[in-house]
Amino acid sequence: MADDIRTPQAEPVDEYEREPVPQRAWLGFSSFVGQYAGEHTAGTELMIGPLFIASGVSAIDVVGGLFVGNLLAVLSWVFLTAPIAVRARLTLYFQLEKICGRKLVTVYNLANGVMFCFLAGAMVTVNATAAGVWLHIAMPGLNDTYPNSAGWVATVLVMGVLMTVVAAYGYKVVARIANIAAPWMVLVFIAYGIIGARQLGIDSVSTFWPKAQELIWTGGLPLAGRAKFTFWHVMFFAWFCNMAMHIGMADLSVFRYARKSWYAVGSAAGMYLGHFVAWLAASILYAQQLHATPGNTDVLPGPLAYNAAGIAGVLCVIVAGWTTANPTIYRAGLAFQAISPSSSRYRVTLFTGGVATLAGMFPAIAMKLLDFVALYGLVLMPMGAVVFVDFWLAKRCGFRSNYADVSGTDVNWAAGLAWVLTLGGCLAVVNMGGSQIYFVGLPGWFAAAALYIVLSRLLQRKAVQL
């Protein structure tokens, strides 16, 4: 997923941050296949798969929803993100700065950095469950919000400090391990599913589907405190769990290196390996746990992986968690550093890792990961609509694109208000019970686009009159 964070294969790109990527630095199709396959097979996939089961999803709904949702995610990268990326060849941040102004981009960076911190916190949580297999500590349950034992706090602290120090001082080492581990990790995730299926009593491919409907994705009642998931929940979750990256346009920074916009098809490797195979495999492990020990609803990736694949399984959880937490912490640090450019990158990364570690002690983030990931996308999505409209529709709609760059303003209020009003409106609808969080992203994107057009026309006309 999300899990799901940028560029674990190489050090985050610091080149061409304020200029278009030159032709000599453009990359081929295979670079994007490898990058997306690696970064979307993360430790947090082992949280998401079980949470589908906890939400009482049926077999046809989960398989169909994931297939369609992931397809829509790939199409979003191909038709919305990449065409702008290969034309402008700028980072999201620089493009936003031209549209929104420096101060507004600073606020965006702050929001981005905070969300990255919490996401990294969930990854620390996942890794602590792996360490907990050997330490025999009391680990959190499905509905726990606060840390439930001193042993848990100490384990998260140790894992978080190790990850933070490495993110600050040994980024390249972990990035290289991520590269090396990717093919092995994908196979171990597949192995989880195969072993879990056999443990459930499925002993042939032909009996898999009927048994899956009966034993794995039964479509029964959700566990206590969970919303019931249908096809639409799964489809929208799969489509929008990376909403910040595709329709939110964060991956402009990735595809600005692509020779052709269709290279975004490479994102399918990540979607169908990580967000299809890995989620289904993790689901099977959790169903096996519920079958073998009824009443044990804990979603603990470490023990789940250990029961299926032993030490290799736990190592996979640690490597998958670490190699995705590494760039997440690093990028959160970069986002904060943009706010305070004079701070040392190492200090900022250490601070960021500290916040992530603290967040990781609270299991609520990991145990409510479906909701958190949906919120994360929602917070950043409106700015994607602003970029899309500004790039393609500004002239046709009668206002100037890159308005902050042209006018020299620090805050383009049309973009700022479109962001805040859309986010506020979406959250109000969710809080008033009008819709679940998974469903507000799509209308929210169109609302942000419409607001940006109307407000830009109003504000730019007013500016001309003055």
Place this chain on the structure above:
Amino acid sequence: MKTAARLLSLVALAGTILPPVLFFTGHMDLDATKLWMLVATIVWFAATPVWMDR
């Protein structure tokens, strides 16, 4: 050297996925599956850095 390492990596990948398949078909027990997966993991991380991304 690199060719041998590549070959070992391929064997390690096969060693990661074949034991679960054999367990699924009833030709290997779970303990042996876990052990072979661990051995394959060690071989993968020993052999692959020799040729990948250098």
